[in-house]
Amino acid sequence: MAIDTEPLVVNIGPQHPSTHGVFRMRVTLDGERITDAEMIVGYLHRSMEKLAEERTWTQNIPFTDRMDYLAAMTGNLSYCIAVERLASIEVPERAQYLRVIFAELQRIASHAMANGTFVNDCGAWQTPLLYMFREREKVLDLFEMTCGARLTLNYMRIGGVAFDLPDEFLPQLRSLLDELPDRIAEYEQLLVDNEILLMRSRGIGVLSPEMAMNSSMSGPMLRGSGIAWDVRKADPYCVYDRMDFDIPVGHTGDSYDRFRVRMEEVRQSVRIIEQAVAQLPPGRHCADVPLNFRPPEGEIYSRIESPKGELGFYLISDGGPQPYRFHVRSPSLINLSALREMVVGQTVADAIVTLGSIDLNVGEMDR
Amino acid sequence: MQLLGRWYDFRDLGNGVARLIEALEDVGAPDGVIYAVTGLLGAVAILVFVAIAAVMNSWIERRLIARIQVRRGPNRTGRFGLLQPVADAIKLIQKEALQPARADGLVFSLAPILIFIPAILAFAVLPWGEQMVLADLNVGVLYLLALGSTTTIIIFMAGYASNNKYALLGSMRAIAMLISYELPMVMALLGVVTFAGTMQMSGIVAFQETHWSWLIFFQPLAFLIFLLGSTAELNRTPADISEAESEIVAGFHIEYSGMKFGLFYAVELINAVAVSGVITALFLGGWWAFGLEQWIPGWLIFIGKLYGVYFILIWFRGTLPRFRIDQLMAFAWKFLLPLAIVNVFAASIEVLLWREYDLSAGLVLPIAAAVNLALAVVLIAGWGRVMGAAYEQEPRRPRLFSEIDVPLPGDGPASGPAAASEPATA
Known part of the structure; x- marks a missing residue:
């Protein structure tokens, strides 16, 4: 007698420890193997793009904090740069350097979180995550010292940054920069040769360079697949054109490569911050921009390299006090677009590892 | 060991029971009564x-894992957080024990109770x-292995009755795992039994005592x-596959809440203690420790060693990532099983030579120890190289590009050897 079988449909999420928020993946299983996967997004939709049309240009900055709440600084930065380009506002040189310092600090914090949760998804019971939180906490301490907030920073302003550095900032930054290379070396020593981690992440969630380009990937996803692309080099903003740094590029495009690329990017961030601190000029930290300013009519698309990839803002001004259209190109959502191709044919455990290596942030995805 | 033989000699609490048996015999009690009374005493002890271990170990484990993870762990409830397990238990008892609407009620409720039985019986x-x-069974080792396999059936009961897909996946994994890890374990114990010449637990300890070695x-x-x-078997990392928290959330006990979940949690800790005890008795000399038992009670030595092994298990949990199920099975079948078979083979030859030629134990055993140690190192290193060679050859560290380099369609793969600078340190 033949036994009737039917595929097992499992909802991974929206409430699941490894979806990093309320993301849902509806997978069809044949035993442990995934035969089909469907992404279902929108559980954290807060209608930011519409709300932003009701608020003034300056009032919109806090919205950008709450998109990618693990990298609020780069969200701020991207929006402010877009508005400045739209309204042709000159940003003082010191503010440019401060922006670079804080954006790179944010990258360190975000990558610490991304790598920690990635190894956590591989099954290491929170130990690497908590180790990497040490460094993240130190970065957040620096943020708190400067702007009073740790997570939703609201530090960037149109025309500069909100506050100049406090006196104790640079010594503390110095000590962080001194210990970071050792910490990264420690993590690499502990993790990159770990046989189990290698088994779990090598060859898992492979994204070919063609697929990465076709699905408009950016950030560590694209670099992990072997394409040396970085908005900081391709379309420099702030003072990145004066900085000397390298683009780490992976070999095969698997989860492990993305993990290593992030690890290496932290090193490069330390390099950038050291150069920026050395070159930091005196001067004003913000240009004079009236709170109720009205940019001229026009539209702009402006992008930066956020920790997760290319974070772009498309803004249309009709000359009024609010944006006419406020659209975000969020890297989390677009990096997710190839997930189906990456997980079909693998097991449930691999799908979780792949998802962890994408470093998605649901706040930014659903906005 | 020179026993005082008095009932109050706390170095071996068995004396008290022996005295009780004598007293009962003097009174003229029937055998059944003596059997029941002594059995009851032992069981209660x-x-x-x-019970104490299950409560305290959750505190020990959480504190130790916290130390490993650069945090403090529970330290608010009572001194050093010692009352944290009590607080947890009170919370669990208060919580409602939910049952999914389409769960198989009887099996669902029975599983957390049944799973206690093999865990306790092992002691x-x-x-x-x-x-x-x-119970000094003459098939003690066999009995332990049988109990270990029984747990899996109950895990499957829990997972199947929950009517939850995660639970089903978890119990499927548990069954699949049983097949793969049980064989190397049995083979490993076969080597021990070959050496000791008995399956009796006390006999194996006595063998270690007689030959002055663990x-x-x-x-x-x-x-x-x-x-x-x-x-x-314990569902611990690196093999906590059937309850993988980051994958299938909690696996077979995902639907259990309140004290039913508490029972599963407690059994996990009890099983860890039981397995640590088995390892202590079989490999680490049990209550015997090179003459130390003359001054320190044997049962204290046993508990001390037991917690030493338990510490290793906690250490595993705090540091290692998890295998995938097929990787664990490959590891068990391709790595552990061949090694175990070779080990049994070597042990048999050594024991055969020893018994056949009637050699003195003082001559044979050191040689056997040296040979087996060398064999272990060679086998693990050599076989590991064969199995892990695939990872060694591929480049690992990301390449560093100083400029953007995007291949256009038709350019072939993205690798400008001129642009890429290999890092100095790997």
Whole structure:
């Protein structure tokens, strides 16, 4: 007698420890193997793009904090740069350097979180995550010292940054920069040769360079697949054109490569911050921009390299006090677009590892 | 060991029971009464130990893992957070024990109760002291292995009755794992039994005492294999596959809440203690410790060693990532099983030569220990190289590009060797 079988449909999420928020993946299983996967997004939709049309240009900055709440600084930065380009506002040189310092600090914090949760998804019971939180906490301490907030920073302003550095900032930054290379070396020593981690992440969630380009990937996803692309080099903003740094590029495009690329990017961030601190000029930290300013009519698309990839803002001004259209190109959502191709044919455990290596942030995805 | 033989000699609490038996015999009590009274005493003592251990180990484990993870762990409830397990238990008892609407009610409720049975039963054959064995079965090792397999059936009951897909996946994984780790474990114990010449737990300890050595020195490979197999049996990292938190959330006990969940949690801790006890008795000399038992009670030595092994299990949990199920099975079948078979083969030859030619133990055993240690190192290193070679050859560290380099369609793969600078340190 033949036994009737039917595929097992499992909802991974929206409430699941490894979806990093309320993301849902509806997978069809044949035993442990995934035969089909469907992404279902929108559980954290807060209608930011519409709300932003009701608020003034300056009032919109806090919205950008709450998109990618693990990298609020780069969200701020991207929006402010877009508005400045739209309204042709000159940003003082010191503010440019401060922006670079804080954006790179944010990258360190975000990558610490991304790598920690990635190894956590591989099954290491929170130990690497908590180790990497040490460094993240130190970065957040620096943020708190400067702007009073740790997570939703609201530090960037149109025309500069909100506050100049406090006196104790640079010594503390110095000590962080001194210990970071050792910490990264420690993590690499502990993790990159770990046989189990290698088994779990090598060859898992492979994204070919063609697929990465076709699905408009950016950030560590694209670099992990072997394409040396970085908005900081391709379309420099702030003072990145004066900085000397390298683009780490992976070999095969698997989860492990993305993990290593992030690890290496932290090193490069330390390099950038050291150069920026050395070159930091005196001067004003913000240009004079009236709170109720009205940019001229026009539209702009402006992008930066956020920790997760290319974070772009498309803004249309009709000359009024609010944006006419406020659209975000969020890297989390677009990096997710190839997930189906990456997980079909693998097991449930691999799908979780792949998802962890994408470093998605649901706040930014659903906005 | 020179026993005082008085009932109050706390170095071996078995004396008290022996005295009680004598007293009962003097009174003229029938055998059945003596049997029941002594059995009851032993069972109560073990249950008290297990209850205290289950409560305290959750605190020990959380504090130790916290130290590993650079945080403090529970330290608010009572001194050093010692009352945290009590607080947890009160919370769990208060919580409603939910049952899914379409769950199989009877099986669902039965599983958390049944799973206690093999966990507790395992303690019966552990030799806590020279005379402190509740049931000194002559097939003790076999009995332990049988109990270990029984747990899996109950896990499957829990997962199947929950009517939850995660739970089903978890119990499927548990069954699949059983097949793969049980074989190397049995093979590993076969080496021990070959050496000791008995399956009786107290006999194995007595063998170690007679020959003034722990069996871990004669059977290092068997020890490692058994330890790794135990992690799979205990659902601990690196083999906590059937309750993988980051994948299938909690696996087979995902639908359990309140005290039903508490029972599963407690059984997990009790099983860890039981397996640590088994390893202690089989490989680390049980209550015997090179003459130390003359001054320190044997049962204290046993508990001390037990917690030493338990610490290793916690250490595993705090540091290692998890295998995938097929990787664990490949590891068990391709790595552990061949090694275990070779180990049994070597042990048999050594014992055969020893018995056949009637050589003195003082001559044979050191040689056997040296040979087995060398064999273990060679086998693990050599076989590991064969299995892990695939990872060694590929480049690992990301390439560093100083400029953007995007291949256009038709350019071929993205690798400008001129642009890429290999990092100096790998």
